[in-house]
Amino acid sequence: MTYLSLSGHTAGRELNRVRATAPLVHCLTNSVVTNFTANVLLAFGAAPAMVVAREEVADFAAIAGALSVNVGTLTAPQAEAIRLAVASANQAGTPWVLDPVAAGPLAFRTDFCRELLDARPTAIRGNASEVRALAGLASAGRGVDSQDSSEAAVDAARALAERCGAVVAVTGAVDYVTDGERVLAIAAGDPLLTRVTGTGCSLSALVAAFLVGASDRLIAVASACATMAVAGGLAADHAPMPGRFAVALLDQLSLIDSAALEGALS
Template sequence: MLAADLFSFVTRVRERAPLVHCLTNLVVTNFTANVLLAIGAAPAMVVAREEVGEFAAVANALSVNLGTLDVPQSRAIRAAVEAANSAGTPWVLDPVAVGPLAFCTEFAFDLLDAKPAVIRGNASEIISLSGGASSGRGVDSTAATDAALDAAQVLALKTQAVVAVTGETDYVTDGRRVIAMSNGSPLMTRVTGVGCALSATVAAFVGVAPDRDALWSATVAAIAYSTIAGELAARDAALPGSFAVAYLDRLASLDEAAFGKTLVQRDIVAG
């Protein structure tokens, strides 16, 4: 894909400030909100079961993260997803820790029937969701992203969702098309919330997609934008604390010229 086409989604987010409703884990709420603000989106962290349905219906997108799932949150997520689907609001599933944890895994499989627009996870999570053997260690993947590519394509075809596997190399597929991207920095794994915030960023981008056919491009753009910002932030800061600040700054300031110069991608023929 052309860098200019991808960056057009960045421009849309900055111009339209999509309202992103986040039902995320309690560890990353603040950082996720700051990332959304940095990219130009409007975050909302409404969590009450009594209110999530109303809010999901008026948001531009919904981001669901299972990182600290409990029974009350699972009920709130079900209500939010149902309302989002009724309103035609796209939603993103981040299946954190799916595979090793039984409650979370069962709930994630149930959510697949509710038709997420995008599923974004690490290799172990995507392999587990596609029906493969669990290989994760808590929230961390023990598999390389290329090992999950076939699983991602199977999952995309089964659910009709765009599936993104993120790691050292990022893959995005709708079951027919596959693109690989190799931007980013190891420091992105040293700051809590970068991956979870990426799913919220994907939600912001799909929230400004003109139609369902554009969801794949929007997901590619969101991941490219986030990883390029991380790569450039690592040039500004060598340690995790300063990197977190530099990452937010790069998200807010990244322009089309730097984006196009830094982007590393390749198309893959889907098998």
């Protein structure tokens, strides 16, 4: 298969579009990454809001620009809140993202993610094991870390995109983003992104931010992935160890601009 490349020019145009509007992203995410996810969105220039109670998620999902759903520490009460938020988002035409953390080995969350596919997420972002699991293929995942290379999940991603109408991003050493027809590849990033918890989860929230007002959803999702990957590469240049890297990643997300994306992706 040949992959299209996301141009730095296009990604930079998307970055400018998103930052100009500071979209409000409603996050229903896991308990490990709430703080980091909020800080990623704030550093980039978006506005996070973690409204979680079943009594108010539906109201808020209709107010927010986008919704980001992550099942990393799914519980039954959270599943109920997610169902309400997703229904409200769909009714309001609000784009929403599914991050199927550790789908595959655990039946409770995997069944729930499959149920959410029927609600037609606007985008799905996961690692190769998770995307393969959602597509119904065997996977080597043992939890949050993927044991498969991202390329091994491109076919699964395309099938998943076709089946549920979502843009699907498989992130890894190379990110692949597909709408079922086109496949964009983004070769950027740094292995340190896997040594800090929440870089993938917060990317899913950033994907949600990029979907607000997007005219081409494939381009929007890929540009969010490129923004995180390029910021990660720049952060690793400045800070080659995990503690400082996490700090530098936030700094780079605040600094990154269209010129940086053009330089890195050209």
